[in-house]
Every structure is written in structure tokens, then in C-alpha cells.
Amino acid sequence: MVKKRGYHHGNLKQALVEAALSLIETKGPTGFTLSEAAKTAGVTPAAVYRHFEGREDLIAEVARQGYEIFGELMEYAYATGQPSALASFEATGRAYLAFARRHPGHYVAMFESGISVNRTPELAAAAKAAKETLEHAARELSKHIPADKRPPASMFSAHILALSHGVVELFARGAPGIIAPFPPEDLLESGIGIYLRGLGLIEKDH
Structure with missing residues (x-):
């Protein structure tokens, strides 16, 4: 609505x-x-x-509110996906796609406006809080791996965000001339699964 x-x-x-x-x-x-x-x-x-004071400040406030909505969606998605680690990450991926579709103005302000997340302290805090949900999931998922072999949670949570963003940009927003070979949700879920298995973060039979 x-x-x-x-x-x-x-x-x-x-x-x-x-x-x-x-x-x-x-x-x-x-x-x-x-x-x-x-x-x-x-x-x-x-x-x-x-x-x-100017248009950029207005857009920054739009982005701040967007990050708050985004963070709440990611937290809810992660919680509903447990206890399976793969299910939780797939749920956060679906939440990312849903956010881009349901809140296009916020999405553009956050990721495509050129406004730095550090433009205001409030925007920086909202962006950090939203990303911490995925980093928390990454830490929980990798805590069984020996510390010397464990990838930084910030690194592979960033990879998941990049994968999600790429699917949104290429296949979920109707880019001119682009036809998705599979539903965006399927592309993202299979991609997340392949990535996590490649890192040894989930068993191959999950």
C-alpha cells in the first residue's frame, strides 16, 4: 500500500x-x-x-530512514531462518530483494545517490546497525572454524551483500534488455549456497 x-x-x-x-x-x-x-x-x-540545508541533506535523511527499515527487515529475516545457517542467509537474501522492490526510493537514496553514509552521524549509525546484522550471522556461522582459518565476518558478509546487490541490479529491477535466466530469488539463494559451501561454512549435504 x-x-x-x-x-x-x-x-x-x-x-x-x-x-x-x-x-x-x-x-x-x-x-x-x-x-x-x-x-x-x-x-x-x-x-x-x-x-x-540542501537536497543532499534531504536525501541523506531518506537514506537514514531506509537503513532503519532495511536493518529491521534483515534482523527479522535472520531470526526467522534459524536454526539453519543456510536458511538464515537465504532469508536475508530474500529480505534484500524484497526491500529493493518495496522501497525503491529508499534503496536508490541508500545505494545510488552518491550520498556518503558518513554525511551525518545519524546516517552512519543507521548504516552500521543494518550491516551488523549480517556480520553477526557471519560470526555465528563461522565460529566452529579454527580462528586461524576463519574468514573475517566483515569480509564474507560484504560478499553476501555484494552478491545480493548484483542480483537486484541485474535481474530484479527490470534493467533494459536484461532477462533473468531464473527467478532472482533462485539466483540469489543458489549463489549464497555455493559461496558458503565453497568457504566450508556449511556442509555439502545441507
Whole structure:
């Protein structure tokens, strides 16, 4: 269900975020001005500056909220996949795909806007918290491996994120001229399984 976007008394900041989401989805993160965001929210351009100094700050807030949603989805997905390590990682992969589809404006602001996750302390904290869920899963999955042979959790959780992002970009967002050979969910789940087995993190008969 798409939320109604526009200004609601006492919630100007969020109305501007909702306006930015609509514009990002239709025009991209660099295809609109702060004045357009104000017009979409139903307020004067001057009102925007009560909360944001420029378009990049507005997009950063969209990204921050996106990371919070993303983190909650990843936590829930990991929890529902247990006790199987493979099931948990597959669940987080499906959550990544679901997030990209259901929250395209947030996804673009987070990963395609060129806004650094370190632009604001709040954005950096939200991004870090979202990624820590997958790193926690990685640590739990690899703790039985001797320390001298154990891959860093940050490394292979980053690989899983990269794999997920690649499937989203190539096959889950309707890239022009690209036809997925298999459903994106199947591509991602099989890829995660192959990767984890290759590292020896799960048994081959799982």
C-alpha cells in the first residue's frame, strides 16, 4: 500500500521525506530540486530550510530512514531462518530483494545517490546497525572454524551483500534488455549456497 504523500500539520520534516521519495522514484536522486520537493509536499520553498540545508541533506535523511527499515527487515529475516545457517542467509537474501522492490526510493537514496553514509552521524549509525546484522550471522556461522582459518565476518558478509546487490541490479529491477535466466530469488539463494559451501561454512549435504 502506497502512503499518501504530502504535508501534514506538525510533521513537515517527514512530509518532505515523503515528497523526496516520490521524486527519487520518478526522477532519480539528482533529477529534482529542493523547491520541487517543497511543492510536492505542499509547502513553500523557504519552509524546507527549517530542516534541510540542501537536497543532499534531504536525501541523506531518506537514506537514514531506509537503513532503519532495511536493518529491521534483515534482523527479522535472520531470526526467522534459524536454526539453519543456510536458511538464515537465504532469508536475508530474500529480505534484500524484497526491500529493493518495496522501497525503491529508499534503496536508490541508500545505494545510488552518491550520498556518503558518513554525511551525518545519524546516517552512519543507521548504516552500521543494518550491516551488523549480517556480520553477526557471519560470526555465528563461522565460529566452529579454527580462528586461524576463519574468514573475517566483515569480509564474507560484504560478499553476501555484494552478491545480493548484483542480483537486484541485474535481474530484479527490470534493467533494459536484461532477462533473468531464473527467478532472482533462485539466483540469489543458489549463489549464497555455493559461496558458503565453497568457504566450508556449511556442509555439502545441507
